[in-house]
Amino acid sequence: MVPIVELAHVSKAYEQKLAVRDLNLRIEPGTMFGLLGPNGAGKTSSIRMMVGITIPDSGAVSLFGRPFTRESLKKVGYLPEERGLYRKMKVMDQLIFMGQLHGLSADAAASRSRAWCERLMILDAAQNKTEELSKGMQQKIQFIVTLLHDPELIIMDEPFAGLDPVNATLLQDTLVDLKKSGKAILFSTHRMDQAEKLCDEICLIHGGQAVLTGRMREVKSRYERNRVLIDFEGEDAFLSHEAIAEYKQYPGHVEIKLKDHADAQALLRAAEQQAKIYRFELVEPSLEEIFIQTVGEKVDA
C-alpha cells in the first residue's frame, strides 16, 4: 500500500540546536498514529516539516507517495499545537474563510461548516463572535477548520490539551470514525492513556530521535508481562516473596513489578495461602511505563 506519509532520514537543526535527527516513519491509510515524547523532543518540529512550514535540512518528506509539494496540502488537515482564531470574526464567517483557503467554494464551505457544527453540537454559537465562545468551543471550531475540506491525512498537534472529559471523548470518537472511513491520522500527545487507547501505531521521540516505533501490539509485546495487580484481604506477608522486584501498596490493593523472568504462578500460590484473593491479574506494562522506562534510560545514558 502507498504510505500517506513517509519521512526518510529527516533532520532539522535550528541555530545550534538539533531538533530532529535522522527520523524515519511511515503512516498507512486507515491508521491512527501516535507521535509521543516529552516536551522539546521534536514532535512539533517533525510535524511542521510534514506540512511544509519548515523544510528539512536533509532527508525527504513524501505525502501520498510523492515528494512534498504544496499542492498535496489540499488533502491535509493540520491542527497546530499553538492555535488561534480571529477573535472578532463571527464563527460561521471564520469557518467559511478557512474552508475557502483550503480550496472549497463559499457554498460548500458553508454547508459543510453547518453539518460539522451540528455534529459537534455548537450550531447555536455559529453566529456569535469567536471571542464570546468558551475555550472548549473555540477548540471545537479549530477542530472543524482542520476537517472542513475532508482531508485524507489529518495531523493534530496535542489535539486534546485543555479539553474537558466530555469534549475530549466527543473528539476522540470523531477521530475514530474518521479512521474507520480510511483516513490516516497522526497526532501528538503527552497523554499516554489516550495514545494507548486510540493508536494503532506509535513513534516515541526523545532528543530529536525515534527511540521506539511500531504497531502498538508489537511494541507492547516486546515487554514482558511482569506487572501483577492483586486485590486482597488479610495478611500481606506474601509481599516479601522472592519473585517481587518492587511494589506499591494501597488499602486492599497492591501493584507489583516482578523480577525478570520470575514465576508469577508461585507468587499466586504464596498469596493465596496467606490472604483472601479477590483479583490476581498479570498485565503487560502500560504505555506510560514503557515511555518512562525508555525515556528514563535515554536520559541516564
Add this chain to the structure above:
Amino acid sequence: MHEAFLIARREYVERIRSRAFRISTVLIPFAFAFIFGIGALSGKLSSGPKHIVVASNDAVLAESERAELMAAGKGAQLSVDVRAPIAEPELQTLNAEVDNKRLDGYLWLEVRPGTRQLEATYTSRGSADFLGKDRMQDSIGHALVREELVKRGATSEEVRALLTDVDLKTLQVTNGKAATADAGKGFWSAYLMAFMLYFAVVFYGVNVAQSVVAEKTSRVFEVLLASARPESLMLGKLLGVGAVGLTQMAVWIFFILLLSSSSLWMNLGLGGLAAYGVTPLRLIFFVLYFLLGFFFYSSLSAGLGATVSQESEVQQFNMLIVLPQVIGLMLIVYILSNPGALPVVLLSLFPPCTPIVMTLRMAAMPVPAWQLALSLVLMVLSTYGMALLASRIYRVGILMYGKRPTLPEMLRWLRYS
C-alpha cells in the same frame, strides 16, 4: 495569488465593518479641520486691532509715514497716532504706554539735524509685529521719498503716481502654458496633501504592524500556515489594509469635492480645487505616491511587526516609519521656496522621502517629467526590495515567540530556506 486575495478580502471586509473604521472616517477630518482651524485662528488673533504711534523729531516725516503705514496695513484693523515733533527723552512715556498695553508699539524716526540721515526704531512688547520688517522698512523709504518730493515741489498726484506699489503677478508655466498661480492657496493645498500622505502612511503602516502582532499573539498564523504561504499572508494583509486606506481616502475626497462645489464653500470664497493648483496630474501622483509609500512602509512595518510578541513592543520601531517622513514635513517651507534646489531634488528622489517631498515640489513648480518618472521607478524598485526583505523576516518571525531577536539574528533569518 488566490490565497492572497482571500486574505486581503477578509482583512478588508472585517475592517470596513468594524466600528474603528466608521469612527476614524468621521473623526479624522474633524481632527484635521481642528488643526488647520487653530492655525487659521492664531493668524486671525495676531492680526487683531492694533494701535501704534509714529514718533519723530520731524513732524512732516511722521505724518507722511502715518499715511504709508495706513496704506500698507490695509485690511488690518489699525490705528496710527502721530507724536511729533518730540525729542528722544520723551520716548520714556511711550515705553511706559507700550509696557502697560495702551499701545501695541511705536516707531521712532530720528532725523540727524542738518543731514538726511535717518535712524528708525520700532519698539513693541513682542518680537512679532503686524507688518513684517520688510514692509515697515519699505514704508519708511516711501515716506522719505514722499517728503523729499514734496519739498522739491512735486504735486500730490505726481507723488502718488511715482510711489504706487507695483503689483507683482506670479505665473506658473505648466505644459508650456503660463497660468496665474495663487501662491497662498497653492501652499495650503501642498500642506494639506503632504499631511494627508504622512498621516495615512503612518496610520495604516502602524495598523499593519499591530494586526500582524495581534495575529501572532492569538496564534491565528499557526492555523493559516496549514493552507497558505507566509508570503501570501503578508501580501494579503498589505492589500487588504491598503484597500481600506484607499476607501477611506475616497470617502474623504468625495466629501471634499461635494463640499467644494456647494454654495457654502463658494460663499466662504474658498474657490474650486483648481484655484488651489490641484491639477489632475497632482491628484494622480498623490494616489500613486500614497500607494507606493504605503507599500514601502507597511512592508517594513509587517516585517518588523513579525519580530515582536506583544503589541506594546510595536512602538519601539514606529520611529523608523515616522522619521524619514518628518524630515519632509520639517523642511516644508524650504522645499516650497526652493523646489528646484539640488538637495531638494535629491531628497525627492530618495524613496523613503519621495512621496511627501515630491508632492510638495509639484505644488511649487512644474517638476521635470524625467524626475517624476525616475522617482516612480526608484520607489517601485525599493518597495519591491523592501517587500522581499520583509517577507523573509516575516516568514521566520511569525513562528518565533518570546525574546525579541537581535539584529544579527534577523540577518540570519534572511538566509533561511
